[in-house]
Amino acid sequence: MREHFLVCPFDEKLLSRLKNERIAIVTNGFEQVHHICESFNDNGNTLHCLVIHYSGSVVSIPFHENLKNIPMAIFANELGPFKEIMARIHMLRELNTRIFLNSDNKANYTNIHILASLGVDCGIFFGENEIDWSALNDLMTYAIYAKVGHATIEPFMYAVKHYSPDKLTDFGTVYFENRESYLHIDKDENIAHTSKDLKAGKFIATGVEALSQIRENKFYQDAEYAWQEFFLNENPCAYCQAWRICVGKFTETFEKNPGCRQFFIDLMDAADFYRTAESKNKKKEIWQP
Amino acid sequence: MATIIFKPTEKCNSNCIYCDVVTRKKPKTMSLDLLELIFKNIDDFLKAKPAENVQVIWHGGEPLLLGEEYFLKAYEFQEKYCPETKIRIKHAIQSNLTAMNENFIGLFRKLGINQVGTSYEPLANMRGPGKDRDSAFYNKQFMKGINILKRNNMGWGFIYVVTKKSLERPLDIFFFLSNLKLSGGFMLNPVLLYGEDKYNIGITPEEYADFLGAIFPYWWAHRDRFQAVNPFRMFTENIIDKKVSVGCEDNGTCAYGHIYIGPSGEASQCGRAGDWEIISYGNINDRSLLDIMQDKQREQFLNRDKLLQEGECKDCPYWKFCHGGCPLDSFIKTKDFLHKTNRCNGKKIFLEKYFLPITGARIEN
Ligand SMILES: C[S@@+](CC[C@H](N)C(=O)[O-])C[C@H]1O[C@@H](n2cnc3c(N)ncnc32)[C@H](O)[C@@H]1O
Ligand code: SF4
Numbered sequence: 189m190r191e192h193f194l195v196c197p198f199d200e201k202l203l204s205r206l207k208n209e210r211i212a213i214v215t216n217g218f219e220q221v222h223h224i225c226e227s228f229n230d231n232g233n234t235l236h237c238l239v240i241h242y243s244g245s246v247v248s249i250p251f252h253e254n255l256k257n258i259p260m261a262i263f264a265n266e267l268g269p270f271k272e273i274m275a276r277i278h279m280l281r282e283l284n285t286r287i288f289l290n291s292d293n294k295a296n297y298t299n300i301h302i303l304a305s306l307g308v309d310c311g312i313f314f315g316e317n318e319i320d321w322s323a324l325n326d327l328m329t330y331a332i333y334a335k336v337g338h339a340t341i342e343p344f345m346y347a348v349k350h351y352s353p354d355k356l357t358d359f360g361t362v363y364f365e366n367r368e369s370y371l372h373i374d375k376d377e378n379i380a381h382t383s384k385d386l387k388a389g390k391f392i393a394t395g396v397e398a399l400s401q402i403r404e405n406k407f408y409q410d411a412e413y414a415w416q417e418f419f420l421n422e423n424p425c426a427y428c429q430a431w432r433i434c435v436g437k438f439t440e441t442f443e444k445n446p447g448c449r450q451f452f453i454d455l456m457d458a459a460d461f462y463r464t465a466e467s468k469n470k471k472k473e474i475w476q477p
Numbered sequence: 478m479a480t481i482i483f484k485p486t487e488k489c490n491s492n493c494i495y496c497d498v499v500t501r502k503k504p505k506t507m508s509l510d511l512l513e514l515i516f517k518n519i520d521d522f523l524k525a526k527p528a529e530n531v532q533v534i535w536h537g538g539e540p541l542l543l544g545e546e547y548f549l550k551a552y553e554f555q556e557k558y559c560p561e562t563k564i565r566i567k568h569a570i571q572s573n574l575t576a577m578n579e580n581f582i583g584l585f586r587k588l589g590i591n592q593v594g595t596s597y598e599p600l601a602n603m604r605g606p607g608k609d610r611d612s613a614f615y616n617k618q619f620m621k622g623i624n625i626l627k628r629n630n631m632g633w634g635f636i637y638v639v640t641k642k643s644l645e646r647p648l649d650i651f652f653f654l655s656n657l658k659l660s661g662g663f664m665l666n667p668v669l670l671y672g673e674d675k676y677n678i679g680i681t682p683e684e685y686a687d688f689l690g691a692i693f694p695y696w697w698a699h700r701d702r703f704q705a706v707n708p709f710r711m712f713t714e715n716i717i718d719k720k721v722s723v724g725c726e727d728n729g730t731c732a733y734g735h736i737y738i739g740p741s742g743e744a745s746q747c748g749r750a751g752d753w754e755i756i757s758y759g760n761i762n763d764r765s766l767l768d769i770m771q772d773k774q775r776e777q778f779l780n781r782d783k784l785l786q787e788g789e790c791k792d793c794p795y796w797k798f799c800h801g802g803c804p805l806d807s808f809i810k811t812k813d814f815l816h817k818t819n820r821c822n823g824k825k826i827f828l829e830k831y832f833l834p835i836t837g838a839r840i841e842n
């Protein structure tokens with residue numbers, strides 16, 4: 189059985205060719221949201237999530253009651269004034285939505301912290317600029333260790349929840365980038381492991397017919413062992429204590445900005461903490477008469 | 478359990494820096510006739526010893542160079558000569574995996590092998606073929622080998638040999654190895670040299686102890702993460718969990734449990750003794766397996782246990798899981814098997830400077 193979710197742009201012709209799939213649709217605005225949802229009545233496909241790359245600030249999103257039950261992952265660069273967030277806070281809390289903010293904007297480390305504390309599920313996504321590993325560490329510490337109630341922050345929650353010491357943990361899943369869970373497909377039916385591969389023309393196959401046999405595909409299988417390249421090429425990530433939870437995601441910037449290592453070591457410790465806390469039945473019992 | 482260290486070939490496709498086997502001028506391979514004789518002997522041995530089992534560990538050289546046909550023959554000989562006793566024969570294999578292919582999987586399964594022991598080295602030009610030891614080539618082939626095992630749900634574990642080159646980067650090496658095999662299952666063994674140290678790779682027992690000591694705090698703090706890394710797991714089980722289980726070197730019972738059989742049928746106590754040609758039990762062409770297993774020379778190893786317990790190792794708190802160590806390690810230093818291991822001090826350093834203070838454990842007598 190193939191358990192992948194598909195990630196593709198909104199294209200009615202493509203959708204009509206897919207059957208019984210769970211699909212994440214990538215779009216960049218809210219105008220078509222309802223139209224997209226309505227197109228899911230045929231073929232037994234289900235909408236896994238709407239992935240919205242929004243160029244404006246979060247406060248400029250036309251949030252409305254009728255978005256309430258639609259699963260959405262919104263990627264935005266800016267949040268906008270908190271005053272305006274507060275005006276929408278009740279609705280934001282009720283939506284089936286996660287808001288991801290760009291790490292390129294320094295203010296977002298704090299914005300995410302506040303959003304989570306206000307009960308809005310959120311996350312950080314990594315832009316093009318240097319990552320502030322220390323600020324990221326503070327955010328992760330809050331996300332995992334804080335005792336006061338708050339909404340979840342990704343990718344930290346995913347990483348600690350799915351961390352298992354004897355396996356690789358790929359938190360790329362929260363960004364729809366994980367070869368185990370997602371396949372990316374464009375309107376010409378080119379299939380790739382990641383959105384980056386799809387853009388770069390590194391296809392596993394072309395044509396939706398290939399989907400049912402994808403696990404037998406040679407390029408698909410080869411990618412299963414792609415991680416071994418790190419071990420064959422003297423890559424510093426192969427020597428990294430945090431490899432099992434990072435899997436070399438920041439290898440290109442490691443030399444210039446090596447803070448990733450300490451960050452991910454701390455994330456592994458947070459994962460251990462989380463696992464221990466979970467197994468201790470969460471709530472501590474205090475003395476009672 | 479009688480363990481046969483079975484070395485049907487001395488041929489190898491690698492030229493690892495520390496390996497004695499590859500220094501042989503003309504590597505030999507066991508003939509099929511001799512292979513056949515060995516299975517006949519195993520059957521006779523097991524019939525004479527109804528409570529015994531035999532473990533055949535395929536070693537080398539590189540055993541996969543024998544080819545698929547050879548393993549098939551071994552299976553056929555076992556079927557032919559050991560129909561009643563085959564249930565008491567277990568096979569294991571130690572291979573560099575660089576000549577692995579899918580066809581071996583079925584053959585391994587026929588022989589009841591569902592995991593493979595192998596060897597790896599992240600530092601360049603230590604393991605690999607050719608004069609310069611092409612480690613890039615070795616590593617690539619090795620990965621292909623483990624991928625075949627993984628695809629077929631076969632387990633694998635590996636040996637890392639600690640040399641002088643390793644001493645500069647203990648933690649790097651440890652993280653590399655544990656990243657390569659997240660579920661653990663590897664051993665950090667000291668390089669053992671007999672004779673000249675041509676490449677200046679030898680280490681002292683004390684250096685080995687400090688190498689382990691540099692890694693141990695991390696392993697101990699995150700032992701759930703790093704899992705089965707030896708000798709750490711072994712010391713933990715022996716000292717903290719009080720489940721005494723140690724390898725042949727330290728259990729004091731190697732006297733009658735081991736036999737080495739080389740490519741011409743030559744027999745010795747174990748792989749190292751055979752490689753170094755320091756103990757000879759004759760040849761399987763001339764003596765039965767049972768006879769070799771009862772060779773008079775073996776008595777000295779049994780007596781050694783008593784001798785050491787009352788002598789050099791008297792009152793040693795670590796006796797239970799050391800037994801004076803491997804007799805060959807005594808021989809290296811003294812040309813006599815009856816002393817304690819030359820690694821005694823290294824063991825004590827590891828335990829007293831690192832293991833006991835870090836874990837807070839105590840040795841109970
Ligand atoms: C001789 S090899 C035979 C099997 C196979 N060719 C392999 O390399 O795994 C068995 C093991 O002995 C180890 N070895 C070889 N020479 C050694 C030495 N001088 N000291 C310690 N271990 C050694 C190898 O690294 C390997 O793990
Ligand atoms: S934390 Fe940095 S060094 Fe470690 S694996 Fe990730 S990118 Fe590589």
Ligand code: SF4
Nearest residue numbers: 489491493496538573
């Ligand atoms: S692969 Fe094994 S037998 Fe061959 S040279 Fe290396 S250690 Fe020796």
Ligand code: SF4
Nearest residue numbers: 790793799801817821
């Ligand atoms: S540690 Fe040394 S003294 Fe103690 S049993 Fe081992 S060899 Fe003998």
